[in-house]
Amino acid sequence: MSMSGNVGVIPRERQSAFAGLNDFRQMDVGRVRTFWRTVERIPAGANIAAEPDSRKRQIVVVSGWISETRILPDGRRQIFAFLLPGDVASINASSHVGSRGLVALTNVEVADASALTVGEQGERISASLTDAIRQREERLFDQIVRIGRLTAKERVLNLLLELYDRLDAIGLVKENTFRIPLTQEVFADALGLSVVHINRTLQQLRREGMLTVGRGTVTLHQRHKLASFACYQSETQQAEGDRQPRRIGALSRD
Amino acid sequence: MSMSGNVGVIPRERQSAFAGLNDFRQMDVGRVRTFWRTVERIPAGANIAAEPDSRKRQIVVVSGWISETRILPDGRRQIFAFLLPGDVASINASSHVGSRGLVALTNVEVADASALTVGEQGERISASLTDAIRQREERLFDQIVRIGRLTAKERVLNLLLELYDRLDAIGLVKENTFRIPLTQEVFADALGLSVVHINRTLQQLRREGMLTVGRGTVTLHQRHKLASFACYQSETQQAEGDRQPRRIGALSRD
DNA sequence: CGAGACTTTGACCGTAGTCAATTTATGTGG
DNA sequence: CCACATAAATTGACTACGGTCAAAGTCTCG
Numbered sequence: 001m002s003m004s005g006n007v008g009v010i011p012r013e014r015q016s017a018f019a020g021l022n023d024f025r026q027m028d029v030g031r032v033r034t035f036w037r038t039v040e041r042i043p044a045g046a047n048i049a050a051e052p053d054s055r056k057r058q059i060v061v062v063s064g065w066i067s068e069t070r071i072l073p074d075g076r077r078q079i080f081a082f083l084l085p086g087d088v089a090s091i092n093a094s095s096h097v098g099s100r101g102l103v104a105l106t107n108v109e110v111a112d113a114s115a116l117t118v119g120e121q122g123e124r125i126s127a128s129l130t131d132a133i134r135q136r137e138e139r140l141f142d143q144i145v146r147i148g149r150l151t152a153k154e155r156v157l158n159l160l161l162e163l164y165d166r167l168d169a170i171g172l173v174k175e176n177t178f179r180i181p182l183t184q185e186v187f188a189d190a191l192g193l194s195v196v197h198i199n200r201t202l203q204q205l206r207r208e209g210m211l212t213v214g215r216g217t218v219t220l221h222q223r224h225k226l227a228s229f230a231c232y233q234s235e236t237q238q239a240e241g242d243r244q245p246r247r248i249g250a251l252s253r254d
Numbered sequence: 255m256s257m258s259g260n261v262g263v264i265p266r267e268r269q270s271a272f273a274g275l276n277d278f279r280q281m282d283v284g285r286v287r288t289f290w291r292t293v294e295r296i297p298a299g300a301n302i303a304a305e306p307d308s309r310k311r312q313i314v315v316v317s318g319w320i321s322e323t324r325i326l327p328d329g330r331r332q333i334f335a336f337l338l339p340g341d342v343a344s345i346n347a348s349s350h351v352g353s354r355g356l357v358a359l360t361n362v363e364v365a366d367a368s369a370l371t372v373g374e375q376g377e378r379i380s381a382s383l384t385d386a387i388r389q390r391e392e393r394l395f396d397q398i399v400r401i402g403r404l405t406a407k408e409r410v411l412n413l414l415l416e417l418y419d420r421l422d423a424i425g426l427v428k429e430n431t432f433r434i435p436l437t438q439e440v441f442a443d444a445l446g447l448s449v450v451h452i453n454r455t456l457q458q459l460r461r462e463g464m465l466t467v468g469r470g471t472v473t474l475h476q477r478h479k480l481a482s483f484a485c486y487q488s489e490t491q492q493a494e495g496d497r498q499p500r501r502i503g504a505l506s507r508d
Numbered sequence: 509c510g511a512g513a514c515t516t517t518g519a520c521c522g523t524a525g526t527c528a529a530t531t532t533a534t535g536t537g538g
Numbered sequence: 539c540c541a542c543a544t545a546a547a548t549t550g551a552c553t554a555c556g557g558t559c560a561a562a563g564t565c566t567c568g
Binding site (some may be wrong): 405408447448450451454455 | 523525
C-alpha cells in the first residue's frame with residue numbers, strides 16, 4: 001500500500017495561510033520554498049503509508065490534521081495523537097494489519113523530513129525537528145495521563161487545551177477560538193470514551209459555560225480555570241510529589 | 255536534586271546474573287566490562303534525577319526495575335512504562351514539580367548511555383540503543399491502547415504478556431514464570447485502575463486458570479490464548495482494518 | 509429531495525471506583 | 539524466636555461514571 005494522494009507544488013498564494021509555520025519552526029522563507037516543492041498532498045480520509053521501497057520514513061506535516069491510529073482486531077479503535085502543521089511522524093514501512101497508521105483527517109500536505117535535513121540550513125531544521133520529536137513524546141505521556149487518570153470532562157478539556165496551545169503556536173487561534181475538524185467519534189477514539197458519552201460530556205461543558213462548540217469550531221472560556229480543572233499544563237511542567245516510598249512487594253498472596 | 259545512590263564497580267561474580275543482557279543488545283563481553291565501570295547503583299524507592307549540571311541525560315538500565323511516573327497535583331498517579339535491563343530512558347533535567355520522573359522499583363543499576371556510544375564498538379551499541387528507543391516508543395503506543403480501549407482483565411493480561419516477552423528476551427523467564435517486583439498499587443497506577451479492582455481482576459484471572467500469582471512471581475498459562483484474548487501482539491504486528499472513511503464534520507450542533 | 513454521515517436523546521446496564529474494615533505478609537527490635 | 543509495627547492484599551457494601559442499544563433529529567451534498 002503506497003501513499004495515497006498526489007505530489008504537487010503548492011501555489012504560492014496559499015503560503016500566507018500557513019504563515020504561522022515559519023514562526024513555529026524558525027524556518028526561513030527560503031527554506032520553506034524548498035519545502036513546498038517536496039510537498040505531497042493527501043486527501044481527507046486517506047491512509048498515509050510508506051512507499052513500498054523506503055523502509056522507514058519521516059514526514060513533516062505542512063497543513064491539515066492527521067491522526068495516528070491503531071485498530072484492534074475486534075474493531076475497537078484508539079487514536080494516539082493528532083498531527084498538526086509542523087509536527088513530525090515516522091511511518092513504519094509495515095502498514096499492514098494492526099500497526100500504527102496515519103490517517104488524514106482533512107486534506108493534508110506533508111513533506112519528507114529527510115529531504116529537509118540536507119543542505120545549508122539542514123542542520124538548523126534538523127534541530128527543530130529533533131525538538132518536534134521531543135515534544136511529540138511529551139504529548140504521548142500527556143495522552144497516557146489523560147486516558148489513564150482523568151475523568152471524561154477532564155479528558156475533553158485537557159485535549160482541547162493542548163490543541164489550543166498547539167494551534168495557537170502556529171497562529172491558528174483567534175479570540176480563544178479555533179477550527180477543529182474532528183468528529184465526535186474521532187474525539188471519542190482519541191480519549192478512550194464512547195461517542196455517546198463524548199456528546200453528553202460536551203453538552204455538560206457547554207451548559208457550564210466552559211466552552212462553546214459549533215460548526216467545526218471551539219472556543220475555550222477562562223482557559224486558566226479550565227487548565228487547573230483539567231490538570232493541564234502547557235508544554236513544560238507537571239506537578240511532581242513523590243509519594244512516600246512503599247515496600248516493593250509481591251503482587252499477591254499465595 | 256541529583257541522582258540518588260552511589261557509583262561503584264559491580265563485582266564480576268554478579269555478571270552471570272545478567273548474562274541475558276549480552277544477548278539482548280548484542281553487546282560483546284568486553285563492552286559489557288566497560289559497562290560495569292560506569293554503573294551507578296540506586297536503591298529501591300529512590301528517584302532517579304539528572305545531575306544538576308547535565309541538561310539532558312540518557313541512561314541504560316543494567317539491572318532492576320524502574321517506573322516512569324507522573325503524579326498529578328491532586329495525587330492521582332500514572333505510570334507510563336516499566337524499564338527493564340537493557341532499556342533506555344532520557345531524564346529531563348527538570349525533575350521538579352510534575353514532570354515525568356523515574357523511580358526505582360527495586361535496587362537498580364544504570365549506566366550512562368552517552369558513555370557507551372563512544373569508542374570502537376560505540377557505533378554498534380549506538381545502533382542497539384536506537385533500536386531500544388524505537389521499541390520504547392512502540393510500547394508507549396501499546397500502553398495507550400491498553401488504558402484507552404481494553405477492559406481491566408485485558409489490560410492486566412496484556413501488560414503481563416508484554417513483561418513476559420521482555421523478560422524472556424533477557425533470560426529472566428523460566429517455565430512460563432517470572433519474578434515481578436510490583437505492588438498491586440503500582441500495577442493499578444500503570445493500568446489506570448484502582449488497587450481494589452486490580453486485586454479483584456487478578457483473583458478472577460486466577461480462578462479462570464489463566465495465570466498463577468504468588469510471592470512476587472507470575473506464571474502465565476496458555477500464553478497463546480491469553481494473547482488473543484487480551485489483544486496482545488508480541489512486538490511487531492497489530493491488526494489494521496481501515497474503517498470506511500467518514501465525513502469529516504464539526505464537533506457538534508449550533 | 510434523498511442518502512449518508514453525524515449528532516442527540518432516552519432507557520437501562522455494568523464495569524470499575526470509593527470507603528472502610530479485616531486479614532495477611534514482611535520485617536524489626538528486643 | 540517472639541511481639542509489634544507497617545505495608546500490602548483482601549473483602550463487603552454501595553456508588554457512579556461511562557457503555558450499550560436503539561431511535562430520532564440534523565446537516566450536507568449530490
